[in-house]
Amino acid sequence: MIINNAVNALPRDMGSPLLPPATATAYGPLPSPAPHTDAELKALLSLLTAPGPPPRTRTRIRTVVVGHSRDAASRSAATAFVEAWHSAGLPVLAVVDWPEQAASWLRAAQRFTAEEPDAWVVAAAPLGWAQMSRRLRRSTGWDPARTYGFASLADSRLPALTGPATLHGMRGATADGGTWAVERDWVTQRPQSGP
Numbered sequence: 001m002i003i004n005n006a007v008n009a010l011p012r013d014m015g016s017p018l019l020p021p022a023t024a025t026a027y028g029p030l031p032s033p034a035p036h037t038d039a040e041l042k043a044l045l046s047l048l049t050a051p052g053p054p055p056r057t058r059t060r061i062r063t064v065v066v067g068h069s070r071d072a073a074s075r076s077a078a079t080a081f082v083e084a085w086h087s088a089g090l091p092v093l094a095v096v097d098w099p100e101q102a103a104s105w106l107r108a109a110q111r112f113t114a115e116e117p118d119a120w121v122v123a124a125a126p127l128g129w130a131q132m133s134r135r136l137r138r139s140t141g142w143d144p145a146r147t148y149g150f151a152s153l154a155d156s157r158l159p160a161l162t163g164p165a166t167l168h169g170m171r172g173a174t175a176d177g178g179t180w181a182v183e184r185d186w187v188t189q190r191p192q193s194g195p
Contacts, residue, residue, distance in 0.1 A: 030126040032152075039175070040176075042177060043179060044121070045084055047172070048064070048121070063115075064093065074150075075097075093115035101131075104135070105132055105134075108132060113140040119146045121147075121149070123149070124150075126155045126161075134166060137166045143169075144167045148170070148172050149172035158187070164185070168182055170182045177192035
């Protein structure tokens with residue numbers, strides 16, 4: 001198990017959902033999303049379709065809304081996910097995209113949460129997702145614990161950028177088929193299990 005602590009040296013201003021420019025650049029350049037892998041897509045689909053741990057089982061996830069930033073890797077990952085979800089006979093209620101920079105993020109956040117899915121799936125660049133998730137948390141009924149992401153969002157700086165508990169409960173897949181989860185200000189990664 002690999003544990004990364006988000007750097008929390010910066011003050012957090014949750015008064016505005018927009019990241020102050022100094023905060024957005026304080027952690028250095030965030031990487032652009034890499035093309036998704038087959039192992040990553042498979043692990044993400046498994047996260048969404050696996051039953052919960054005993055003694056309680058979670059409600060089966062059937063409906064999803066897919067969101068992505070506009071870079072080529074995120075679009076490709078979102079398209080691959082939508083095709084795989086449809087191949088399993090499951091509905092995608094909406095596909096929403098957003099730019100890396102926006103004036104308020106409200107329009108994209110409202111489109112992302114207009115439907116009431118069982119889960120949200122995100123393929124995005126970290127900085128854009130930081131901005132979007134801050135707006136979602138501030139202005140909508142979005143629940144990070146019902147949100148799943150591709151490997152590009154397993155960056156330990158992301159929880160620090162978004163603010164306390166903004167992403168708590170979000171989880172996703174790593175490029176090698178492992179998984180990651182946000183627990184408060186931590187990103188925890190688990191390697192792929194089994195062959």
